[in-house]
Structures are given as structure tokens and as C-alpha cells.
Amino acid sequence: xxxxxxxxxxxxxxxxxxxxxxxxxxxxxxxxxxxxxxxxxxxxxxxxxxxxxxxxxxxxxxxxxxxxxxxxxxxxxxxxxxxxxxxxxxxxxxxxxxxxxxxxxxxxxxxxxxxxxxxxxxxxxxxxxxxxxxxxxxxxxxxxxxxxxxxxxxxxxxxxxxxxxxxxxxxxxxxxxxxxxxxxxxxxxxxxxxxxxxxxxxxxxxxxxxxxxxxxxxxxxxxxxxxxxxxxxxxxxxxxxxxxxxxxxxxxxxxxxxxxxxxxxxxxxxxxxxxxxxxxxxxxxxxxxxxxxxxxxxxxxxxxxxxxxxxxxxxxxxxxxxxxxxxxxxxxxxxxxxxxxxxxxxxxxxxxxxxxxxxxxxxxxxxxxxxxxxxxxxxxxxxxxxxxxxxxxxxxxxxxxxxxxxxxxxxxxxxxxxxxxxxxxxxxxxxxxxxxxxxxxxxxxxxxxxxxxxxxxxxxxxxxxxxxxxxxxxxxxxxxxxxxxxxxxxxxxxxxxxxxxxxxxxxxxxxxxxxxxxxxxxxxxxxx
Numbered sequence: 001x002x003x004x005x006x007x008x009x010x011x012x013x014x015x016x017x018x019x020x021x022x023x024x025x026x027x028x029x030x031x032x033x034x035x036x037x038x039x040x041x042x043x044x045x046x047x048x049x050x051x052x053x054x055x056x057x058x059x060x061x062x063x064x065x066x067x068x069x070x071x072x073x074x075x076x077x078x079x080x081x082x083x084x085x086x087x088x089x090x091x092x093x094x095x096x097x098x099x100x101x102x103x104x105x106x107x108x109x110x111x112x113x114x115x116x117x118x119x120x121x122x123x124x125x126x127x128x129x130x131x132x133x134x135x136x137x138x139x140x141x142x143x144x145x146x147x148x149x150x151x152x153x154x155x156x157x158x159x160x161x162x163x164x165x166x167x168x169x170x171x172x173x174x175x176x177x178x179x180x181x182x183x184x185x186x187x188x189x190x191x192x193x194x195x196x197x198x199x200x201x202x203x204x205x206x207x208x209x210x211x212x213x214x215x216x217x218x219x220x221x222x223x224x225x226x227x228x229x230x231x232x233x234x235x236x237x238x239x240x241x242x243x244x245x246x247x248x249x250x251x252x253x254x255x256x257x258x259x260x261x262x263x264x265x266x267x268x269x270x271x272x273x274x275x276x277x278x279x280x281x282x283x284x285x286x287x288x289x290x291x292x293x294x295x296x297x298x299x300x301x302x303x304x305x306x307x308x309x310x311x312x313x314x315x316x317x318x319x320x321x322x323x324x325x326x327x328x329x330x331x332x333x334x335x336x337x338x339x340x341x342x343x344x345x346x347x348x349x350x351x352x353x354x355x356x357x358x359x360x361x362x363x364x365x366x367x368x369x370x371x372x373x374x375x376x377x378x379x380x381x382x383x384x385x386x387x388x389x390x391x392x393x394x395x396x397x398x399x400x401x402x403x404x405x406x407x408x409x410x411x412x413x414x415x416x417x418x419x420x421x422x423x424x425x426x427x428x429x430x431x432x433x434x435x436x437x438x439x440x441x442x443x444x445x446x447x448x449x450x451x452x453x454x455x456x457x458x459x460x461x462x463x464x465x466x467x468x469x470x471x472x473x474x475x476x477x478x479x480x481x482x483x484x485x486x487x488x489x490x491x492x493x494x495x496x497x498x499x500x501x502x503x504x505x506x507x508x509x510x511x512x513x514x515x516x517x518x519x520x521x522x523x524x525x526x527x528x
Contacts, residue, residue, distance in 0.1 A: 001085045003038065005078075010035040011050055012078050015064050016071065018054045026054045103158070103209075132469040134482035134492045135514045135526030140179040142523040150517040152203050152504060156227065158210040159510045163227075164523060165201030165215055170194075171225070176513070176525055187230035194225050194232070205247045214256055216244025222258060224270060236268050239275065246288045251295045259286030265300050267312070277315045281308060288348045293355035305342025307361060309373070321375035323361050332375050347461055352468035353485070360471060362462035368473055368483070381471055381483040386490040461504045463514075472514065474502030480516055496524060 010033055017026040030036050030051060040047040053064050065074050144150060148168040155162055155176075162176040171194035175182040183189040196217040203216045212233065214224045222236040222244055240260035248257040255276070256268045265279035265286055284303035291298055297318065298310040309319040324343040325336045336342055343363040351358035351370065358378065361369045370379040457475035464471050464485075471483040478497035483490050496502060497518035505516045517523040 001082075003035070005081050005085065006035040007039050007043075008078050008081060011039070011046075012074055014050060014054060015074075019059050019061075019064070019071070021059075023054060030054065130510075130512050132465045132467055133512055133528045134470050134472075135494065135512065135528055136492065137527050138524055139513075139527045140176070140525045142174060142179050142525075144521045144523070146521065149519050149521045150503070150523050151201055152215075153506050153515055153517050153523060154204055154206050154213075155506050155508045155513075155515070156206050156210040156213075157208055157509055159508055160210065161227070162506075162515060163204065163206070163213060164517070165204045167200040169196040169199055169201060169217070171196075171201060171204070171213075171215055173227070176508075176515070179525070185228065185230065192230065194223075194230050196221060196223065202243055203246050205249055207249045207253045208251065209253065212249075212253070214247045214249065216240075216247045216258060216260075218243040220244060220260065220262075222247065222256065222268065224256070234270055234273055236273070236275070239266065239268065240264065245286055248290050250291055251293075257289055257291055257298060259289040259300055261285045263302070265289050265298065265310070267298075267315075277312075279308075279310050279315050279317070281317050281320075282306065284344075287344065287346050290348055290350065290359075293350060299348050299359060301345035301348045301361070303344040305336070305344060305363075307345055307348070307371075307375075319375060321371070323369050323371065323377070324363055324365060326375065326377055327367065327369065327380065346459060349462060349464050351485075352464060352466060354468075360462060360464055362459045362473060364458045364460075366457065366459060366475075368459060368462060368471065370485070379485075379488050381473070381481075381488055381490070383481055383490050383493075385488060386493070460502055463505045463507055465507055466509050472505050472507070474505055474516065476501045478502060478518065478520075480505060480514075494526065496526075497522065 010029065014026045014029050014036070017023070017029070030047075036047070036050075039050075053059070061071070062069075065071060144166060145168070148166050148170075150164040150166050152165045153162065161182060162174040163171065164174065165171050173182045173185055173188060174180070175184075181188055187193070194215075196215065196219075199221070200218040201215050202218055204213060206213050206227075211227060212224055213227055214222060216222050216239070220238055220240040220242055222239040223232050224234040224236075225231065226233050236256075239258060240262050242261040244258050244260050246259040249255075250257065254270055256270060257265065258268065259265045263280075263282045263284060263286060265282075266275050267277040268274065269276050279298065279300070282300065282302040282304055286300055286302050288301040289298060291312065296312055298312050300308050300310065302308070305322055305324060307321040307323065308317050309321075310317055321332070322336055322342060323345060325334070325340070326332060330336075343365040345361060345363050347362040349360050351360060357373050359371055359373075361371050363369075366383050368381040369377050370381070371377055457477040457479065459473050460476055461474040462472070469485055471485055473481045473483070474496075475481065478495065478499045478501070480494040480496050480502060481490050482492040482494060494516075496516045497520050500518045500520035502516055502518050505514055507514055512528050514526045515523055516526065
């Protein structure tokens with residue numbers, strides 16, 4: 001701003017302060033503000049006049065503003081001079097800033113989903129963070145069509161949406177409070193949905209800022225979508241030679257990690273639209289993959305019974321772990337014998353309480369493990385280690401009583417045999433694997449206790465609560481096991497899907513709400 005305009009502004013402020021009898025404040029301005037000190041050097045007479053007006057025991061308007069001037073006229077002159085120096089931005093800029101602030105509060109959990117913010121009062125409805133606990137009560141059921149079901153589902157990281165991908169190729173965003181399609185998204189209100197045409201959506205992931213989702217399909221295609229508009233931002237044609245089984249955004253949201261039934265993992269660049277790296281080494285399907293907490297390495301789980309740790313920059317395999325082999329008491333450095341029966345590794349997730357050094361591992365055997373980044377098993381979560389109340393709670397479930405138990409070793413061997421079968425049609429492989437797991441878990445016998453059936457039922461999926469206090473494992477017999485991470489005990493057995501395979505569970509990031517989904521065509525929402 002030009003020095004002359006600053007002098008006019010500060011002079012007028014000092015005069016109005018004197019008129020309001022705030023002479024001490026006006027005197028401080030004379031002695032301490034840079035523009036008025038500059039006036040004393042460049043225009044001593046003007047400064048002396050201002051000093052006289054301020055120190056006078058009375059205030060004379062004509063003496064202060066001139067014989068023909070008034071305070072209002074002088075104000076307008078200063079305002080017109082300053083208007084040329086001030087850039088006026090459109091009101092939309094303010095709305096954008098408010099929107100970004102609200103988005104940050106949603107991501108941090110400060111502003112709960114659906115809460116109303118009073119901009120004039122600067123207040124919202126109070127929100128108390130809930131203590132984590134396991135769900136017991138069915139709150140709502142979402143039913144899909146008779147010939148479809150959800151293959152994957154995720155709560156968005158900001159807790160605003162529940163998103164599902166189905167075998168009919170549709171990707172739908174739900175209002176989990178009502179159990180209906182979210183019509184606040186214009187494209188869904190217009191019945192225009194995100195979708196993979198003529199193929200099944202097998203996996204899904206959300207970016208950390210909840211702006212984008214990525215979906216992988218049976219035909220090896222990956223799509224990246226803008227969640228709020230439903231627009232496809234990027235397509236990775238032929239991302240894999242076979243079905244995409246898992247996807248994961250990098251921490252900065254610039255890269256996408258994927259795993260496939262073609263036994264490889266790949267990193268794709270969202271800006272370039274190209275495949276940047278290929279990780280080779282697994283001997284069977286890649287079932288799950290995640291970036292490490294820092295993004296420097298990649299973890300993958302495979303039906304060949306192994307977990308591999310990869311360098312994310314060079315694609316080199318740094319370590320290989322065999323959880324079922326290690327759990328049997330073998331040293332970490334030992335390798336399984338050729339042809340040894342190993343339980344498939346079906347899922348991985350970082351431990352939120354220690355994401356840099358620990359992760360949870362689910363194998364097709366009933367047990368789940370907490371492992372260190374060096375491959376050591378730190379804790380085993382087994383349905384055999386159940387709280388006393390679990391057995392008593394089981395008969396009150398809604399699951400069919402037509403269940404029985406088989407030996408854990410038999411279930412593991414059956415799962416390994418299925419995992420080793422390479423079928424050209426990936427969708428048929430998935431169906432046969434689920435049917436085999438359900439059959440070999442002993443659903444045909446009658447009269448067995450639910451907890452005993454759970455002991456033998458193989459694990460199909462894994463999720464952990466946002467703060468890492470509870471672990472949830474879905475089974476081939478329609479149950480969800482709830483483990484305390486601190487004690488390793490199974491505290492609750494949730495009979496969720498009437499003897500049908502649980503395909504997955506997902507946890508709300510801020511409140512005690514779990515969604516489970518199954519091939520029975522339902523997605524169920526559970527609360528404590």
C-alpha cells in the first residue's frame with residue numbers, strides 16, 4: 001500500500017479517537033505507530049497539527065477536519081483511496097474455506113456424521129467419543145437383490161458414508177442411519193451409479209481424505225472414483241491378468257497398491273495412469289496387501305501360506321513368513337518342507353496401537369495372530385480361548401442350529417487344498433472355495449453347541465477396531481468372533497449370517513458400529 005494512503009488512514013483513526021475522548025490511545029499511536037512516526041519525519045507541520053488536536057483539552061471539528069470538512073466526508077475519502085488497494089474475493093471463497101474446515105473436523109471425528117453446525121454461534125451438537133466395545137445387537141439390515149450380494153464394503157474414513165461393491169458390478173453409497181441409498185449424492189438421486197459393467201466388484205479402498213475410492217473387478221480392471229460426484233477419475237485397463245483381489249491407497253494418495261489372483265502385486269501411479277512396479281514371488285493367489293505405516297514397504301498375504309515383506313521402492317522381497325509353520329513351533333528361519341500343508345493367509349491389517357512394528361494376520365485356520373515386523377508371533381487369538389460367557393450366549397443367536405465341529409487340522413488341510421486349486425474362471429473358484437469351506441466346517445451335522453462349531457470354523461476375513469482394542473474375525477459358518485486384543489480372549493461370538501459365509505466386516509472410524517456382509521444377500525449393522 002502507498003505510504004500516503006497509510007498516513008491518511010492512521011491520521012483519521014487518531015482524530016476519531018481524540019473525538020471519542022480516547023486521547024491516551026491516540027497519544028500512543030503518535031509515539032508508537034510506524035506511519036505516524038514517518039509523518040513526523042516527512043511532514044513535521046502536519047504531525048504538529050495532529051499532535052495539537054490530540055493534546056487539546058477540547059475537540060474542535062473544524063480544526064480537526066478543516067473548515068469545509070466533516071468526519072463522514074473524510075471517512076469516505078479514505079475509504080475510496082483504500083478500496084483500490086483491497087482485493088475483493090467472491091463469497092464462494094469463504095464457503096470453500098468453511099467447507100475445508102468442516103471436512104477436517106469430520107476426518108478428525110470432531111464433527112460427527114449428520115451433525116448440524118451453527119455458523120453464527122460457532123457451535124455444534126455435543127459429541128462424546130465412545131469407548132470401544134464389541135457389538136451385540138442388530139440395528140439394521142440392508143438387503144440386496146435375490147441374485148446379488150456385497151463382495152466388499154467400507155466405511156469412509158470421515159465416517160460419512162458406507163460404500164459397497166456387489167457381484168452385479170454396482171458400487172453404492174448408503175445412508176447407514178436409514179439403511180437406504182444415500183440420495184444426498186446427486187448422481188445416486190438421479191439413479192446414476194458407479195459400476196463395473198458386466199463383471200463383479202471384488203475389492204475396494206478409500207483414500208485417507210475420503211475424496212476418492214478405488215475398486216477392483218473380476219476382469220482385472222481398476223477404477224478410481226470421486227466419491228462426491230461419482231465420476232471415474234482414472235481407469236487402469238488390464239491392471240492385472242486375472243481378478244483384482246485387494247487394493248490399497250498410499251498414505252499420500254498418489255499411488256495405488258493392488259493384488260490379484262494372477263499371484264502378483266502392482267503399484268500404479270494415479271497421475272501417470274501407469275503401472276509403476278510389479279512384485280513377483282507368490283505361488284498362489286494374493287488375498288490381501290497393505291502399505292506399511294510409513295509407506296516404505298509393502299505386506300502381502302497369499303493362498304500359498306506365506307506373508308511377504310517387499311521394498312516399496314525396488315519391489316525386492318525383503319522377508320517371507322509362514323504363520324501356520326511358525327505357530328506350529330518351528331523357528332522363524334526354517335522353511336516349510338516341499339509340499340507341506342500350510343493354511344492360506346486370508347487377510348492382513350496393521351495394529352493401530354503400534355502400526356510401525358505390528359500387524360494382525362488371519363489364516364484359513366481358526367487362529368489369528370499378532371505378528372511383529374520381523375515375523376515373530378506375539379499373540380495368538382483362538383476361539384478355544386473364550387470367555388466363559390461366550391458359550392452361554394451362543395444359544396441365543398439367530399444362526400441355524402444345523403452345525404457341528406470338525407478338527408482344526410482337518411479344516412486347515414481342506415482350506416489348503418482349496419487354496420491350491422487354480423481355476424481359470426476366478427469367479428467359479430471363489431464360489432467353490434466358499435462352498436468347500438462351509439461344507440468342511442461341518443454345517444450338515446445336527447445338535448452341536450455353537451461355540452464348538454465356531455472352534456472348527458475357518459476364518460474368512462479380519463478387521464480391527466479404530467484404536468486397536470478389538471479384533472473381529474468372520475467365519476465360513478456365518479459367525480463373527482470378537483477378541484480382546486489386550487487379553488487375547490474371545491469375548492463374544494456373534495451369530496451374524498445364519499450359517500452363510502461371512503465375506504467381510506468393516507468398522508466405523510468414530511462410533512461403535514460394525515457392518516458385516518455375507519453371500520446370503522444381506523449387510524447387517526451392529527451396535528453394542
